[in-house]
Amino acid sequence: MIAQPIARRLVALIPVLFGISLLVFVLNALALGDPARAMLGQRGDPELIAQIRQEYALDRPLWVQYATWMGRLLRGNLGRSYHQQRPVSEVIAERFPATFKLAVAATLIAVTAGLLMGIAAALRPGSALDHLLMGAAVIGISTPVFWLGLMLSLFFAVWLGWLPVSGYGDGAFANLVLPALTLGALHTGTIARMTRSSLLEVVRQDYVQAARAKGLGEATVIGKHALKNALIPVVTVVGIGLADLLVGAPLTETVFAWPGLGRMLVAAVGQRDLPVVMGAVLVFAVIYVLGSLLVDLAYLVIDPRTRRD
């Protein structure tokens, strides 16, 4: 029953990835700048520029370049980085663990904190606690990631000395805390606000009133009956939030010198390292689509009515 929607989604992924790859390629072609020139620093030798363009087939028509890239991709080859002269798959694989770790940690923080804040606010609507939590949520959503990261770093690392200022630190947990908090904050506020409004809507419904009338405790009413239904829109927000998280990652990675895919992508765009840009964007797109797929699967688990569709 679940296999069919999964298969449908995976098949739908193919045109999406094709469209994205074409779009990125065209945008890159429209952007000014020459990868061969960008490789040579302040002093470019015209003969050498021409030689590099020939070596990387940059002198060939755009459609030939795209077809060549696509041909390689169909054989599972993402090409070689112009700048690093290494396979793109190797370049991405090297950075992926750091990005994955950061994304998972930020999502866990956002979901846990967001749900708790939303539930606490919904239990006392209009109270001082509600205003405080929702105010914090708005601040979390509207605070620039770069600024928040710097402030957290200044407070917890520079002044208090509790956590490292930056770096991957051989994967130590302490190094993950501040980047994950920074990235997670962006998402926490959205989840908190959605949980609150969704829960407030659900608790007004008849079946929740009936549960209360039966004499069930408030914790059971909220935890067992209301929350499950209130979670459906929240799950959607988590799925959409994954995209925000990926967009926010390059800035967080820059502030905390975190060696992730986001920083790599930004550098590759600056260097006009097209194979790396294409590879990284495809990875982001796959993650995004798989994230949406997980959201759909979560619907099937949370709400049995969706299985009939």
Place this chain on the structure above:
Amino acid sequence: MSAHRVLLLLTLAFALALPAPAAAQKKGGTLRAAFGSDPPTLDPAQATDTTSSAVIRQIFDTLVELDAMLQPVPALAERWGVSTDQRVYTFTLRRGVRFHHGREMRAADVKSSFERAAKGKRPWVFEKIVGAREFLRGQVAEIRGIRPLNDWTVEITLERPFAPFLSLMAYDAAAIVPREEAARLGVEFATRPVGTGAFRFVSWRRDDQVVLEAFSGHFRGAPHLDRIVFRIIPAEITRFNEYKTGNLEWSEIPTGHCRAVQGDPILKPEWAIWPILGTHAVRFNVERPPFSDRRLRLAVAHAIEPRAIVGGLLEGCVVEGKGILPPAMPGFNPGVGGPRFDRVEARRLLAEAGFPGGRGLGPVTFHYNTSDLNQRIAELLQSQLKEIGITLELRRLDWAAHIKLVDEGRAPFFRQGWIADYPDPENFLAVLFHSRNVGAAGNTSRYRNPALDRLLDEADGMAPGPARFKRYQQAEQMVLTDAVWISLYHYTSRALIKPYVKGLERSPLSSAPEFLAPLRKVWLDK
């Protein structure tokens, strides 16, 4: 900053760089430094940036190196001789020099290293050697001007005399690599480098850190430090915070913090500033209207007030631009002078060019590459030129796009900085203004002046000395008088260095955080 202050800073920088008595030097410890970006490569043949060079210079050696006074001193070559016609250099190699993998270095490694590097990203380092051009075009299999006479002697013949040749031999593109390892590893040599340097490569986690360790078999003996960790920290403010928390031995002072650091009682004793070999300028495309008209270029030059940029935006922590050559460059002429800030003269010239009060000129596009400082400078230039009636339209692009427009002559008026690769006026004046270098090779003004070309050619071929410098000074004045280039300021390196870091050379070729000086001389007094 006045010229006197610059000289004082230079003297102070060199004095601070003097080594401590041998008995006082301590062994051991890890030096922690940070770069703003990942080095693209650790292969001397492929590097084009200072981040890569800063690591490469620790792993590899060159035949000669430049001391803190920028003078060539022996390195892998224990001595050298130059023929009377200044074309043939004979290097006698030091015996017993070993690569990190154990093999002894021989003269054949010099030939193979140079031929390999000539096919790399900086062919211009070798192009003056006899037969190099044919080799680069693939017409011959070797550079015939590089001849190992025996295992310990190499003779290099130039097409014509070239005074800065020894400086080129000290450049990291001319590092000596073991030919069999370079061949065996191929492109992977860039990530697993093997040299003869005082430090050997240990690990490199991209965008995170590069680790080197002391090479006990170095021909000068093991360095003082046990390890060097170069961390990659892209945000300037994060590097500064890492320094303040004691996690880095040095850091550059973030833009806009120069005065604050000088006023901070804790950081002030760790503050260091010294001039380096770079100039920030604005240039014109003199090939196309409207700036093909010298009067208009002069009007713009007279309307720009570099002092406002130096004193205001850069807090007086750089040297105001007068000439093209930076004050720390050998051959610098303190008496050089271009058009001075004079709005009355600017308005007069603008009218003479046919645009009284700027009427009829239309908006002029000013191109610059993305950075907050460049943006603020552009806005200041916009307001200064508005005073004489010129409307500047600002166009900000990332570096790759900016350099393409500039190289192709599609930017009429643009920002360009230049940092010397080696300490010789030729590396500024011939590269930036000789007609053979029009376009990407350096002459982005597309300036063609046969009299200047002759002067530069003559100076390039002369023996080192005051007479040669005199020619460059004449050439510099010629360019300034023609208002092809307007210097805004000369770069300085602004750094914070922990007081226990000793032996760090603050040479004009070294700019924090990418010190190009040999770190084998550094030791930690703690």
